[in-house]
Amino acid sequence: xxxxxxAIPTTGRYRLLGHPTDLAGHVATLGPAPLPSAGARGWREAxxxxxxxxxxxxxxxxxxxxxxxxxxxxxxxxxxxxxVNAMEGEPASDKDKLLLIRSPHLVLDGAxxxxxxxxxxxxxxxxxxxxxxxxxxxxxxxAERAAARCAPVQEVMVRPPDRFVAGEESxxxxxxESGHSLPSFRPDKGTALRIGRKGVLVHNAETLxxxxxxxxxxxxxxxxxxxxxxPGTSLVTISGAVEHPGVVEVDRGTPLIDxxxxxxxxxxxxxxxxxxxxxxxxxxxxxxxxxxxxxxxxIGATAGVGIVIVLSQDACGLMESARIAHYMAGQxxxxxxPCVYGLPAIADDVTRxxxxxxxxxxxxxxxxxxxxxxxxxxxxxxxxxxxxxRSALGVFATDVAAHVHGAPCPHWNRPSQLRFPQPATAVSR
Amino acid sequence: MIRILIDPVACDAYGYCAELLPEAITLDEWxxxxxxxxxxxxxxxxxxxxxxxDCPRRAITLRERKGGR
Numbered sequence: 001x002x003x004x005x006x007a008i009p010t011t012g013r014y015r016l017l018g019h020p021t022d023l024a025g026h027v028a029t030l031g032p033a034p035l036p037s038a039g040a041r042g043w044r045e046a047x048x049x050x051x052x053x054x055x056x057x058x059x060x061x062x063x064x065x066x067x068x069x070x071x072x073x074x075x076x077x078x079x080x081x082x083x084v085n086a087m088e089g090e091p092a093s094d095k096d097k098l099l100l101i102r103s104p105h106l107v108l109d110g111a112x113x114x115x116x117x118x119x120x121x122x123x124x125x126x127x128x129x130x131x132x133x134x135x136x137x138x139x140x141x142x143a144e145r146a147a148a149r150c151a152p153v154q155e156v157m158v159r160p161p162d163r164f165v166a167g168e169e170s171x172x173x174x175x176x177e178s179g180h181s182l183p184s185f186r187p188d189k190g191t192a193l194r195i196g197r198k199g200v201l202v203h204n205a206e207t208l209x210x211x212x213x214x215x216x217x218x219x220x221x222x223x224x225x226x227x228x229x230x231p232g233t234s235l236v237t238i239s240g241a242v243e244h245p246g247v248v249e250v251d252r253g254t255p256l257i258d259x260x261x262x263x264x265x266x267x268x269x270x271x272x273x274x275x276x277x278x279x280x281x282x283x284x285x286x287x288x289x290x291x292x293x294x295x296x297x298x299i300g301a302t303a304g305v306g307i308v309i310v311l312s313q314d315a316c317g318l319m320e321s322a323r324i325a326h327y328m329a330g331q332x333x334x335x336x337x338p339c340v341y342g343l344p345a346i347a348d349d350v351t352r353x354x355x356x357x358x359x360x361x362x363x364x365x366x367x368x369x370x371x372x373x374x375x376x377x378x379x380x381x382x383x384x385x386x387x388x389x390r391s392a393l394g395v396f397a398t399d400v401a402a403h404v405h406g407a408p409c410p411h412w413n414r415p416s417q418l419r420f421p422q423p424a425t426a427v428s429r
Numbered sequence: 430m431i432r433i434l435i436d437p438v439a440c441d442a443y444g445y446c447a448e449l450l451p452e453a454i455t456l457d458e459w460x461x462x463x464x465x466x467x468x469x470x471x472x473x474x475x476x477x478x479x480x481x482x483d484c485p486r487r488a489i490t491l492r493e494r495k496g497g498r
Binding site: 182184185187335336337338339341342345369372373376377378 | 434437438439441442459460461463492
């Protein structure tokens with residue numbers, strides 16, 4: 001059972017968090033979702049132009065413009081499915097759980113709006129098995145909406161397995177179609193996903209909540225937050241060495257350290273892990289980097305699914321990275337050789353490095369494996385693990401040098417500051 | 430411009446492709462093919478077609494790429 005950490009309140013006129021949870025309160029506060037009335041003309045064009053003007057990019061990790069994704073889905077024809085991706089496979093992320101528990105109607109409104117705009121006939125919400133608090137919030141909300149007749153297309157919930165890659169969009173579409181939670185090899189990622197012959201539009205739960213807000217407020221309220229090239233707000237889950245772990249809503253472009261400070265770090269951080277377990281460690285010299293796609297890319301990081309983890313001075317970043325690498329290896333879908341064999345090999349190399357058990361060829365071998373595994377899976381799972389380890393070698397370079405000479409950190413065998421579904425104490429060789 | 434595309438899900442590391450086409454395909458330490466990613470020289474296209482045909486897992490496709498890189 002996942003417990004959902006508390007939301008730290010935000011201020012400002014556009015916000016996702018802090019609205020009433022029940023349907024009556026939701027409609028009373030925000031107004032009904034601006035869906036097309038019967039026979040209305042030009043609704044779709046108006047909706048698309050608002051979405052385009054907002055500049056909303058997906059909040060599920062890839063950061064793809066929502067308006068373009070909609071155009072692709074629309075072109076796939078009528079009768080498709082809107083898949084609400086609430087899989088949130090990153091162990092350190094709580095934002096989508098929190099959003100569905102606190103504001104399920106916002107997420108479902110967003111899905112209904114996209115269904116109307118792409119002539120889809122169904123909204124399917126994907127909540128992993130085992131997350132009963134989220135599932136119960138979603139069922140309650142769906143029942144309220146059905147009773148109030150404010151769900152023009154049918155809303156259903158499905159329960160895929162709770163695994164890291166289960167939320168990858170092709171794996172999700174395939175699970176709904178056939179019950180196999182496996183990513184597909186898609187060399188042409190710009191083409192529409194399909195279930196059978198029908199198109200499917202997959203969106204992260206947070207992205208849908210933004211769509212529901214933007215459709216009500218117009219693009220300017222959204223753009224009054226964040227940056228011109230990366231507008232709006234984002235939900236970020238903060239954890240690690242902090243007094244008050246939880247989900248915050250921040251303006252895009254907020255300096256990384258200001259985000260971390262919202263949760264009160266226990267001391268000056270040694271490093272931040274940004275973007276989750278397929279993300280990057282960030283060195284203190286980059287702590288003022290704006291939380292925005294281009295700025296993060298410039299320092300080799302990504303926003304990923306909004307995650308910031310604070311690593312304290314007394315932790316061993318290499319051992320924490322080894323734990324993540326083992327976790328990522330264990331979460332492979334098991335389809336592609338480079339991921340199946342490469343990730344455990346990389347995790348073992350990083351573990352040896354963290355323990356100061358470094359043989360002569362280790363660093364060269366690790367560098368080669370990182371280079372060779374990168375980009376060779378059907379999905380981006382191995383790339384994320386490679387990225388994480390590469391960033392560790394850079395940010396903890398001083399530690400790497402000490403460990404290579406057989407002197408591991410005094411703290412290497414302390415308990416992890418990171419969250420894993422199972423206790424991550426046993427980093428085995 | 431033709432390039433080689435390997436479906437990593439289908440590939441089972443038979444390695445015939447790297448034997449036929451060592452100029453463009455090498456194997457990683459676990460026997461899975463690494464394509465160098467460069468456009469295929471015209472004189473290798475026939476061999477590449479054979480590699481695609483002979484792959485026991487049908488994991489190789491040749492892609493025509495307009496403009497090339």
